[in-house]
Amino acid sequence: MTIDTITADEIRATPPGDLAIWFFIFAELLAFGVFFVAYAFARAHNVALFDESQQHLDITSGAVNTLVLITSSYFMVRAVAAIKLGFARGCARWIAAAIGLGGVFLAIKLVEFHDKFSAGISLSTNTFYMFYLSLTIFHFMHVILGMVILAAVMLKAKRGGYSAQDHTGVETGASYWHMVDLLWIILFPLVYVIH
């Protein structure tokens, strides 16, 4: 079986992975959701300031980072597919690749932060930068947490802790990682692109 041929009996009543992670994901999405709504609300009251400040963001690095995270998410899909076929080492390698791209994301983001901070920008510069910095730093920390979770899953996979029958942990990690990706996919256009 490959990922292209998911059969009907694979469609389950419960979401993949541990149910607890879905409570967690739901809560995280809610937290970011509230922040996104607050952003929209604040922007509506001060469109000119937001548009002006947005000009100074580095859209290219944001776009590259979007590709990096989506690719990383794809690697996690491959990791889940691999373990479903019982390939534990293949699974671990795909996860390692996903973590690697997470690292690339962080590196690019750090360069961006460095530029902003050395330009003297802080949380108190203006409302736009308050949102830009809070949202991206908050997301940055989630990427780190995601990488930690993936690393734990990878180590267990390497030790042969998962099998074709029993791989809830891999799905749990993948679910969280996809959420981190999803958040960026919303965050990037919202904060960097939409004028």
Next chain:
Amino acid sequence: MQFKSQAVAKPYFIAAIALFVGQILFGLIMGFQYVVGDFLFPEIPFNVARMVHTNLLIVWLLFGFMGAAYYLIPEEAETELFSPKLALITFWVFLAAGALTVVGYLAVPYATLAEMTGNNMLATMGREFLEQPLPTKIGIVIVALVFLFNISMTVLKGRKTSISLVLLLGLWGLAVFFLFSFYNPSNLVLDKYFWWWTVHLWVEGVWELILGAMLAFVLIKITGVDREVIEKWLYVIIAMTLITGIIGTGHHYFWIGTPEYWQWFGSVFSALEPIPFFMMTVFAFNMVNRRRREHPNKAATLWALGTGVMAFLGAGVWGFLHTLAPVNFYTHGSQITAAHGHMAFYGAYVMVNLTMISYAMPLLRGRSANSPSAQVLEMWSFWLMTVSIVFITLFLTAAGILQIWLQRMGDNPMSFMAAQDQIMLFYWMREAAGFVFLLGLVLYIWSFFKKGEVQAAA
């Protein structure tokens, strides 16, 4: 009771209830001073009554937490307590320190007490909830350290469960954050900023871990649901508590001179603080519905369910009511805050302590549950106290809305005292509800002495 040393919990529970009575009496005195300003003046001025009311609350809740830990930890760790003797010594030290402090509050003017107790060496007094004289504060730290040493050693030598680890994390956090009560910078902004590290990070942070662990323990015992299921819930709830509660501290930083971004941080994160409380409610009901046994202690089950509901209403809903910065701009420090404070403390921390006491006390007295007639009495006390706190909250909320309207909105806002005169009716009704609460508390204590047929503990 599975381990002999669990018996040290008993004096803690008894002291907790005794101090609870004191808290309520001073609440009633103070509630009466709201309507008859010079009642008991100059013997017990309002500020002293308030200090005793809030300090007794905190101290009795701490007694409850400690008693709960001494009961729960040996059973979870499946071993006797490291040192029951130490637990009894700290009990008497803590009780004596608490009693002396209250005597100090009542016997001499606060400024004199400050002079007598060395406040000029290290000024820590004069701040709401942290009014304790320096020796008391140091005593609290010593008692807390000995207590933590005792239970940590017990866990270390025994079985380590999620419940005891979460409880330990909560209790260690409690001790660590109390240290900020010694830090009193002369800059008022910094003073307030770190003052909340004790006050907020207790009740909206580490205390919630203690609450979660205590509730989970009682639910395992009374429902017989698998530990794995309950522990998973506990972890998710704890994670949510910390995610929302820590940065949620920002909802106290709106108007004290901190940077403006706190208005956003505080609003967003604290708006999510009801979630862990809501999950706790769902958790409690879910576990009771999936119960695998019919525990004879119906009263404890009622308290556990009540904790879930009332904590969510009091801390969650009434907190959310005024947590958003644009709303708080008007409601800050009004009777809305008092309404929230009453229901949140009762719903979360009073009730979880009473849940624990209700479950553990019969076992400490050698029976699996109290007699049916004693339980009926206890359930009456549950309803009287709970319903009256709901009314206290509603009356204070009404008073608060009116106060804000008269004093802070409109074309001709009134002065503080003029506005207070207009809302007297609600203060009278609050006081009446307070007496019903006292009645509930009396019934509660009576239920301990009510005889009847009991099953011996298994």
